[in-house]
Amino acid sequence: GAGVSQSPSNKVTEKGKDVELRCDPISGHTALYWYRQSLGQGLEFLIYFQGNSAPDKSGLPSDRFSAERTGGSVSTLTIQRTQQEDSAVYLCASSSYAGGDQPQHFGDGTRLSIL
Amino acid sequence: GESVGLHLPTLSVQEGDNSIINCAYSNSASDYFIWYKQESGKGPQFIIDIRSNMDKRQGQRVTVLLNKTVKHLSLQIAATQPGDSAVYFCAERTNDYKLSFGAGTTVTVRA
Numbered sequence: 718g719a720g721v722s723q724s725p726s727n728k729v730t731e732k733g734k735d736v737e738l739r740c741d742p743i744s745g746h747t748a749l750y751w752y753r754q755s756l757g758q759g760l761e762f763l764i765y766f767q768g769n770s771a772p773d774k775s776g777l778p779s780d781r782f783s784a785e786r787t788g789g790s791v792s793t794l795t796i797q798r799t800q801q802e803d804s805a806v807y808l809c810a811s812s813s814y815a816g817g818d819q820p821q822h823f824g825d826g827t828r829l830s831i832l
Numbered sequence: 833g834e835s836v837g838l839h840l841p842t843l844s845v846q847e848g849d850n851s852i853i854n855c856a857y858s859n860s861a862s863d864y865f866i867w868y869k870q871e872s873g874k875g876p877q878f879i880i881d882i883r884s885n886m887d888k889r890q891g892q893r894v895t896v897l898l899n900k901t902v903k904h905l906s907l908q909i910a911a912t913q914p915g916d917s918a919v920y921f922c923a924e925r926t927n928d929y930k931l932s933f934g935a936g937t938t939v940t941v942r943a
Contacts, residue, residue: 721875748929759921759933760876773929808875815929818883820866823875 719743721824723809729830732801738794738827742811749792750810750821751784760808766792767815796829804831842938851909853937855922858903862924866931867896867907870919879907879920909939917941 722741730736742749751763762776766786777783781799786792796803806828810821845851857865863884868876880891882898882905889896895908905922919938923931 723875750929750931757935759935760923760931762930762932765929767929810875818864818881820878820881821931822878823868825873825875 721809721811721822723807723824723827725827726825727828727830729832730799731832732799734799735795735797736799736829738796738807738829740792740794740809740811740824742790742792742809743822746811746813746822747789748812748815748819748821749786750812751792751794752808752810752823753778754806754808754826756805763794763807765815799829799831801831804829840937841935842940844940844942845912846942847912847914849912851907851912851916851939853907853909853920853922853939855905855907855934856903857905857922857924859924859926859932860900860903862926862932864925865896865898865905866923866925867894867905868921868923869916870921870936872918876921912939912941914941914943 724739749766752760754760764784765773768789769786781797784794806826808826810823812819812821866881867879869879870876880896882889882896887898893910897906919936921933921936923933
């Protein structure tokens with residue numbers, strides 16, 4: 718598609734369950750980013766991919782969070798043993814490459830609610 | 833840590849007037865800045881960007897001003913329309929890839 722696509726758009730799950738969030742970046746974009754946005758807040762950086770490698774995982778809140786990217790395209794963010802504080806909107810962005818005058822373009826996010 | 837912040841959390845503006853949204857940043861090493869617009873239930877939408885070697889950049893109905901001396905960024909929207917109602921975020925790039933966002937300014941356009 719023309720933009721960044723994320724699925725599911727909404728996810729409700731019980732505490733303790735694992736969830737997997739998917740991001741399909743803009744075609745040809747080599748850089749991919751995950752952010753988290755809590756209610757009424759700004760965006761919190763989670764992880765960055767250049768191609769299939771993740772040079773910076775420093776924003777991941779705990780070892781329950783992991784992400785991968787295969788084929789230099791689709792990325793998945795996995796949260797294991799979800800907790801209520803994981804409830805947030807998870808946003809994915811992509812750019813042609815990192816750096817230069819390359820703005821990050823965002824998808825509409827996955828709204829995650831942990832019961 | 834260093835972060836980007838906004839001066840006002842909310843802004844109410846009359847339709848047709850000009851809007852000015854302000855942002856203060858603290859990382860003097862940031863080289864690139866972006867303004868995003870976020871509507872309810874949507875992801876942030878790119879509006880305009882500016883590099884640190886510029887002090888002004890214009891787009892369609894929008895102008896971004898950068899004052900590095902006081903580390904201040906502003907977004908001006910001309911002839912504000914109802915469709916401009918949204919939350920506006922400024923973001924600074926603190927290295928090649930990481931954007932740091934402020935909490936946002938909610939703009940409400942009065943008819």
